[in-house]
Amino acid sequence: MDLYEKTVNKNYVYKGKIIKVRRDDAMLPNGNTAVREVVEHTGGVAILATDNDCVYMVEQFRYPFEEVILELPAGKLNENENPKECAARELKEETGLTCATLKYIGCFYPSPGYALESLHIYVAEGLSKGKSKLDPDEFLNVKKIKLSEIRKLIETNVIKDAKTVIALLYYFNYLCKE
């Protein structure tokens, strides 16, 4: 079956600080038209920084959920920023760490039904500790946690953040030497 939908009208209904929102009309494969809502976001990076049998995590308040959650260090891409440079920058800003190697795992779509947002995931190794430097409206706690403990925190659904679960389970499946 041909699945392609063609944009008929592209209409911005909100242009904000980190997102833009469109309410488009699209022509469906059967010739009918339908409303398609799109949230545009510049995308982001997440970094699995690992040191022997541990990984660096951050505790962060996530405003939409009004909840402090445990995530990998991560951040938003600046306009036209290279994802690998963004990963090195965010790792340094959030944890103070610099790394000898940044290995690319892949690009993932957190919510492709409505969000034009891509997340790039990296594994950082060869870590050196420096001083963190957070954005003025960013607050977080850094934690170094054993991989064996993280494995349980994912199994029991304590860790809920999608990029964090993807990066760690990818690591356990394909990269971990254990």
Add this chain to the structure above:
Amino acid sequence: MDLYEKTVNKNYVYKGKIIKVRRDDAMLPNGNTAVREVVEHTGGVAILATDNDCVYMVEQFRYPFEEVILELPAGKLNENENPKECAARELKEETGLTCATLKYIGCFYPSPGYALESLHIYVAEGLSKGKSKLDPDEFLNVKKIKLSEIRKLIETNVIKDAKTVIALLYYFNYLCKE
């Protein structure tokens, strides 16, 4: 460090078909205020329906990316719908399958920085084939793919959809008997 942010003003800037968008003012841990954008979504389910060494996948056009991607069967929760009932309903609608058991894996946040959206993931087993019944504006192709092939498609980043990667890597890590 105390990480809590307090809502000062809650302002809806868009109320649409599948999302609502807020532009709030929040008080940060240091007493300053900042803009916080929130996309509200009722959330969804994804179903890993497995039959011996295969899994049922769907090819679907994702309008934001203008791309056909490979995903698990999935769908949006109706207002106040029970996630497990939604999972059984969506599996039937998209693939025609009914199942003897639906095991809950967990709840994940695809984009907790700005999206108030939770995804509930289930494993469906004991499958029986019936007739699919798609929504009028929904078009997709169902594919039955070997788990060994899926394992490679994730490793090589061909599969990009977050819920699909989470469900399958969770399955490979914790549930698969192989």
